[in-house]
Amino acid sequence: MSITEAVPGPKTRIRNKLVPGTIEHARAIPYYRELWADRPGATAVGTVADLTALPVVGKYEPAGGMAVVGHPDRTPSVLMHSSGTTGHPFTRYRSAEEVQELSALLSSLNARARERMDEARPIVHLSTISKRHHGNSIGALAVERSVTLGLLSERDLVKALGLLRRPQLFPDLTDPLIQLSGTPDDLVVLAHAVQEAGLLDQLRPRTVTALADYLTDGHRDFLAACFPDARIVHRYSLSEVVGGATRCERCGLFHFDVHVVPQVLSLDGEQSLTSGVGRLVLTELFPFSQYQPFIRYDTGDLVEVFESPCEPGEVSVALVGRRAHIPLVEHAGRQVPVFRPIALRGALESLPELQRGPMHATIAPYDVLPGSAPRAKAEFHPATPGAPARLELTAVTAFAPHLFPRQAEELRARVREVVLGSSPELRELAAAGVCELDVRLTGDRRAADPFTVRGA
Numbered sequence: 001m002s003i004t005e006a007v008p009g010p011k012t013r014i015r016n017k018l019v020p021g022t023i024e025h026a027r028a029i030p031y032y033r034e035l036w037a038d039r040p041g042a043t044a045v046g047t048v049a050d051l052t053a054l055p056v057v058g059k060y061e062p063a064g065g066m067a068v069v070g071h072p073d074r075t076p077s078v079l080m081h082s083s084g085t086t087g088h089p090f091t092r093y094r095s096a097e098e099v100q101e102l103s104a105l106l107s108s109l110n111a112r113a114r115e116r117m118d119e120a121r122p123i124v125h126l127s128t129i130s131k132r133h134h135g136n137s138i139g140a141l142a143v144e145r146s147v148t149l150g151l152l153s154e155r156d157l158v159k160a161l162g163l164l165r166r167p168q169l170f171p172d173l174t175d176p177l178i179q180l181s182g183t184p185d186d187l188v189v190l191a192h193a194v195q196e197a198g199l200l201d202q203l204r205p206r207t208v209t210a211l212a213d214y215l216t217d218g219h220r221d222f223l224a225a226c227f228p229d230a231r232i233v234h235r236y237s238l239s240e241v242v243g244g245a246t247r248c249e250r251c252g253l254f255h256f257d258v259h260v261v262p263q264v265l266s267l268d269g270e271q272s273l274t275s276g277v278g279r280l281v282l283t284e285l286f287p288f289s290q291y292q293p294f295i296r297y298d299t300g301d302l303v304e305v306f307e308s309p310c311e312p313g314e315v316s317v318a319l320v321g322r323r324a325h326i327p328l329v330e331h332a333g334r335q336v337p338v339f340r341p342i343a344l345r346g347a348l349e350s351l352p353e354l355q356r357g358p359m360h361a362t363i364a365p366y367d368v369l370p371g372s373a374p375r376a377k378a379e380f381h382p383a384t385p386g387a388p389a390r391l392e393l394t395a396v397t398a399f400a401p402h403l404f405p406r407q408a409e410e411l412r413a414r415v416r417e418v419v420l421g422s423s424p425e426l427r428e429l430a431a432a433g434v435c436e437l438d439v440r441l442t443g444d445r446r447a448a449d450p451f452t453v454r455g456a
């Protein structure tokens, strides 16, 4: 039985109640009215499952895409902008009504979480990124106090450590509950600096939340070792979309927030998938998005969809990588991703002999201390009449390979093994002779930048 045929889970039942209002509200927007005009089934969308009758949209397409969406009866009050894959900035507006609705939802979720934890202490939220971003993604709007620890320069880090040296962050709070959030790289730099300064006992966060980029297992393990009392939370979110997903400690998959609808579509069409790799499409629900609601928005992320025992009847996913970074080949009658960038990065990180990028571009000693993504690149060469397709993986070693030829050869074999292990599709393509894997090691760090899996 597929997810859509199964009895909907509790989240889908709540979303089903919000879908009719979402569609009615969106019909007042000229863009959607015109886009949906000739779609059969578009007039009868009443549930999450019915959303499949509606076309998929992007930032700029079709016909201007989300960039031209604006509800005539709402006033934009908040402006956020991000740069898209194409590099031109994308403008995202929110109305006061939706900001208020979202804030109320997050407050009530926070209150319930606090009840479950049986925790009455006031919360102090420390973050390396601005409140607006995490306000959208993790609900920091509902905490009592927040402190932004910008980590742009060495002075910022010195200031952050200075704050932690104080006996109390706020004069009236003797024993607050500390939450810490930031990008994975910032969290790792901060944790390392706090550890080096002998201040780990001062900080002791209850939760450490990684957002805006992928938290690899290696980084997660480091944070868990620095903060043994903390729950390490890994969020999937996009700055332009209300709602995201949290990685589950039990099943390892991402489960989505109730106020956003996840759907996974086939790589070569708009067929809904209940298993396998596809495109992640998100729908924001009314009243949490009002001025510029995204309905069936293609996130640009590829995911593998599962039905997890944690959330029967719901879509749960493993992240595969950005569509723009993933070559596809035709194999056994379907489109197949040649490799999985996120799993590949994790696999390369498991090998300490591979060189890593510096932890931070501008803060000493992290500008030279390795610890960010491995320096590696994957280049795909399509099949030619005389040769099969080829994936060329270049990885920079942390030692001089010409001085240690035996170790270099051993490492090459291990890189090959972990790369194939990170992607079942590549393993199958290589075994079938459809795509060869060619691993190249070099000691020249100019050969490859740190391997990024998010961003554009």
Ligand SMILES: [Zn+2]
Residues within 6 Å of the ligand: 248, 249, 250, 251, 252, 253, 255, 308, 310, 311
């Ligand atoms: Zn789970």
